Structure formats: structure tokens, C-alpha cells
Amino acid sequence: MANSDLRVLVALSAIAFSALYVVSDVIELAAGGLTTGQLIVTYVAEASIPFYVLGLNSLQQPRGGWPSLVGALMYSAAFVGFSATVLYPLVTGTRNADTVFNDFGVIYSIHAGLAFVGGLLFGASVLRARVFPRWTAFALIAGLLVTAILAGLGLPEGVQTVGTAVRSIAFAGMGAALLFVGRDRIRLVRRAGERGAGGTLSTVSPTMSRTARIRDASAHLERP
Numbered sequence: 001m002a003n004s005d006l007r008v009l010v011a012l013s014a015i016a017f018s019a020l021y022v023v024s025d026v027i028e029l030a031a032g033g034l035t036t037g038q039l040i041v042t043y044v045a046e047a048s049i050p051f052y053v054l055g056l057n058s059l060q061q062p063r064g065g066w067p068s069l070v071g072a073l074m075y076s077a078a079f080v081g082f083s084a085t086v087l088y089p090l091v092t093g094t095r096n097a098d099t100v101f102n103d104f105g106v107i108y109s110i111h112a113g114l115a116f117v118g119g120l121l122f123g124a125s126v127l128r129a130r131v132f133p134r135w136t137a138f139a140l141i142a143g144l145l146v147t148a149i150l151a152g153l154g155l156p157e158g159v160q161t162v163g164t165a166v167r168s169i170a171f172a173g174m175g176a177a178l179l180f181v182g183r184d185r186i187r188l189v190r191r192a193g194e195r196g197a198g199g200t201l202s203t204v205s206p207t208m209s210r211t212a213r214i215r216d217a218s219a220h221l222e223r224p
Contacts, residue, residue: 007178010055013048014175018168021045025161034095043086050076053122056174060131068125074118081111097157112151119144119167126174133181136173143167 024042031038057064057072085108089100101108119140126137147163 006055007059010052010059011175011178013052014056014178015172017045017048017052018172018175021049022165022168025164029158029161034089034097034100036090039086039090043083043090046079046083046086049079052171052175053079056132056171057122057125059178060126060129063129063131064125065128067121068129071118071121071123071125074114075122076118078111078115078118081107082115116144116148123170132174132177136170136177139166139170139173143170 020041024038024045027038027041028034053072053076057068060068085100085104088103089095094100123137123141123144126132126140127134143163143166145163146166147160150160150163
């Protein structure tokens with residue numbers, strides 16, 4: 001698959017499935033609990049998350065570095081587990097969310113921890129790499145913190161969906177950036193990172209402004 005095809009596929013997936021994830025929460029809130037249709041929508045949305053998160057990681061390498069890769073792997077692993085918690089009520093027929101959480105117990109808690117730490121690492125890598133807009137990193141981190149705080153306070157599941165919505169907006173924003181920010185600019189930054197990793201472009205720093213970084217990268221990439 002060509003890199004441009006991967007970029008578009010990851011972008012559309014991040015936008016569409018992030019929106020679908022929010023829709024599944026709205027359906028659950030409107031229905032007052034778990035329903036078969038809502039569980040199917042949630043499963044499709046959650047099962048897609050590893051694909052586009054790993055894709056986003058790939059598209060911000062090498063500037064994302066190990067925090068991007070490790071964060072993406074941890075976050076993806078968490079949602080493989082979360083997907084199982086959606087399949088469980090579909091198979092068993094239970095429609096009580098508390099029963100599902102109790103049945104999974106510590107397994108659910110472990111995956112929640114993976115999602116939290118992995119998401120923070122990935123958000124930090126987005127800030128470092130600056131391939132995606134900085135606001136998407138802040139939104140991802142904020143969404144994780146909001147979810148953790150609300151869950152820690154023992155607030156209802158409906159209130160906790162605020163954090164899910166913020167995280168979904170973050171990933172959708174990364175996808176939109178891939179489509180609309182301009183593939184040439186993203187390619188310049190990534191190529192600059194590749195040369196920087198090889199020691200030939202040391203002047204391109206993650207702390208530079210986006211405009212300055214791209215201008216500097218362009219000047220170096222024009223050299224033979």
C-alpha cells in the first residue's frame with residue numbers, strides 16, 4: 001500500500017470511528033443502558049481503535065520516537081481487551097454494565113491502566129513530533145485525565161462519557177489534519193526527522209515552531 005493511501009485510510013478511519021464511538025455512548029445514554037444495537041456499534045468502534053492509533057503512530061515516525069510506538073501499542077492493547085467486554089454481553093445476553101465490569105474485575109482495571117498510560121505517552125509524543133496539531137495532544141491528555149478523575153469519584157457512566165468524547169475529538173482531529181493540513185508539509189517534517197535521526201539534520205528540533213521547522217527542513221532537503 002502506498003504511503004498516500006495509508007495516510008488517507010488512517011485519516012478516514014480516525015474520523016469515522018471516533019465519531020461512531022461517541023454515537024455509541026449517545027445511544028447508550030438515550031436507551032438508559034446496554035442494548036444489542038448499541039453494543040454492536042460500540043464493538044465496531046472499539047475494534048477499529050488499534051488500527052488507526054497504530055497508523056497514526058506510523059505516520060508521525062520517526063519524530064514520534066519510542067513514546068509514540070510504546071504508547072500506541074499500550075493503548076491498542078487496552079482496546080483489544082475493552083472490545084472483549086463488549087462481546088461478553090452480546091454472547092451472554094446480560095445487559096447490566098455493572099455485571100460486566102464485576103465479571104471482568106481486575107482484568108478490566110489492568111486494561112484501563114494500559115489505556116491511561118499509553119494514551120499519555122502517545123499524547124506526549126504528538127507534542128514532541130508536531131506532525132499533528134498540538135491541540136489534539138492536549139485534548140487526548142485532557143480526555144484521559146477527565147475520565148480518570150470522574151471514574152475515581154465514582155460518578156455515573158453517563159458523566160464519564162465526557163472524557164471519551166474529548167479523546168475521540170483528539171483522534172478525529174489528528175485524522176482531519178492528515179487530510180487537510182497538507183501531505184507535502186507532513187512529508188517534509190517526517191523526512192526532516194529521518195535525516196535528523198541520521199545526524200544530517202541536527203538543526204530541526206521538536207521545540208521549533210511549525211513554520212520555522214518546515215522552512216528549515218525545506219532548506220536542508222533541497223541539498224544533494
